[in-house]
Amino acid sequence: MTASPYSQILMQAGSRHTPTVWQLAPFFAQSKSNGTGYQPGTDIYVWPPTTTQKTILMTAPDNPPRLNTLVPPGQSLSKEHEHELLDGSGISREFMAARGYYTATRRSEVPEVFPEWQRRLGLVVPLHSPDGKTVGYQLKPKKPRSKGPRYETPAGSRNVLDLNPLMLSALRNTAVPLWITEGAKKVDALASWGRCAIGLSGVWNWLLKGGDPLPCWRHVPLQGRRVYIAFDSDWRTNPSVQRALARLVAFLEGQGAT
Numbered sequence: 001m002t003a004s005p006y007s008q009i010l011m012q013a014g015s016r017h018t019p020t021v022w023q024l025a026p027f028f029a030q031s032k033s034n035g036t037g038y039q040p041g042t043d044i045y046v047w048p049p050t051t052t053q054k055t056i057l058m059t060a061p062d063n064p065p066r067l068n069t070l071v072p073p074g075q076s077l078s079k080e081h082e083h084e085l086l087d088g089s090g091i092s093r094e095f096m097a098a099r100g101y102y103t104a105t106r107r108s109e110v111p112e113v114f115p116e117w118q119r120r121l122g123l124v125v126p127l128h129s130p131d132g133k134t135v136g137y138q139l140k141p142k143k144p145r146s147k148g149p150r151y152e153t154p155a156g157s158r159n160v161l162d163l164n165p166l167m168l169s170a171l172r173n174t175a176v177p178l179w180i181t182e183g184a185k186k187v188d189a190l191a192s193w194g195r196c197a198i199g200l201s202g203v204w205n206w207l208l209k210g211g212d213p214l215p216c217w218r219h220v221p222l223q224g225r226r227v228y229i230a231f232d233s234d235w236r237t238n239p240s241v242q243r244a245l246a247r248l249v250a251f252l253e254g255q256g257a258t
Helices: 007-012 079-087 092-101 166-173 184-192 213-221 239-254
Strands: 020-024 102-104 122-127 135-142 177-180 194-198 229-230
Touching: 079 092, 092 122, 092 166, 092 184, 122 184, 166 194, 177 184, 184 194, 229 239
Parallel strands: 177 194, 177 229
Antiparallel strands: 020 229, 102 122, 122 135
16 A cells, blocks of 8 residues: 555645544555555454444435534734744635634633633634534644643533535535545645545544444435545554554445445
């Protein structure tokens, strides 16, 4: 397997580790890391996920692309955040505007779904489910909490798969290859290069707490579709990421992806 040119796009978009791009079909056969055909031990890949025994019924209509409606009136991006997204992450203005990034300069401008203890000034990142309706948020604080994450997710909220709203029609077309990556900025960087991508807020966050797939998957047609997984390269040393990757691959194959 050879490295994808889109690894550089993903790295620019904000990965702390050089991303690794996997084509789904040969995942179990060979690692891209050293070209030796190394295959991690079976303790990593022998995982009996209940999700592989279920078929996710695709129920979504072919919704047209929709523009962002989540930016509060009068809100905009600071010059710093605009530079971060345009130049630092390689996101086009079109896809940046469609998502609805904005800068919260007062705590009252942070979406109400964040509890008081999470409210900080920073970059607000709306998340858009493939169902075309459900939304979520993340917040990149200018000054993170002590030992807090780089991106805050509202405490107690349900995870959603994330898609740039302009890519809804592409998502419905199984002839269009699908990319799965981590984080909204990488989703939008890929979209800016014409690649249809969905994002996870964490490598395990495509599942509900009980282990079933998120309801959003009902709106992602996978049968016969080519899928690429682009996780950060810490999968090589992080057993939890390895398990999450293996389980996601098993789920996707169970839904007919290639």
